Amino acid sequence: MLFNQGANFKNGAIANAIVAAIVALPVLAETANFGTLTLSPGFESPRAVLRGSTGGSYSLSAIANADRHKNKCLGFATPTPDHIIVLQQKFSFLTLQVNSGGKDTTLLVQGPGNAVRCGDDAGQNKDAGIVDSDWQAGSYRIWVGTLEPGVKSDYTISVQE
DSSP states (O other), rough: OOOOOHHHHHHHHHHHHHHHHHHHHHHSSOOOOEEHHHHHETGGGGGGGEEEEEEOOEEETTTSSOTTTTOOOOEEEEESSSEEEEEESSSEEEEEEEEEEEEEEEEEOOOOGGOEEEOEEEEEEEEEEEEEEEESSEEEEEEEESSSSTTOEEEEEEOOO
8 A cells, every 4th residue: 555645744734724724713803894883881872873885685584584582584685794783791672773764674683692683674664673682792793684685775773772
């Protein structure tokens, strides 16, 4: 039997490099299309406004079909979250409200432990909103979507305690 030590070493080095890259992935900083906002309890509401635009064709139901309250996760956005909100401490109650000037938006928020919250129309308004309790400290990835893929629309999201 022939044994090629050079090829074995080379394959081992490649395997080690791949393992090192995979292990390093969680250390990489997570990015968002429109940035990150860090909040602590008692934050000033005018400070907690995010701005962005819709326009992706990635189905948000690929992240989750339904949230922790069995609300359907609808819409299309980009695969990369639009925003990241970092909660430095636990919040007992938060409201996230999209304002796109009346366009039909959707909202998906994925938090610590992959807990998902989804929102669609808020009352008579076609803009999405989420009103929920028990927000744990940590990072929340936020996608703002539209019911049809590729629809471009500017929006703001207000966050309130």
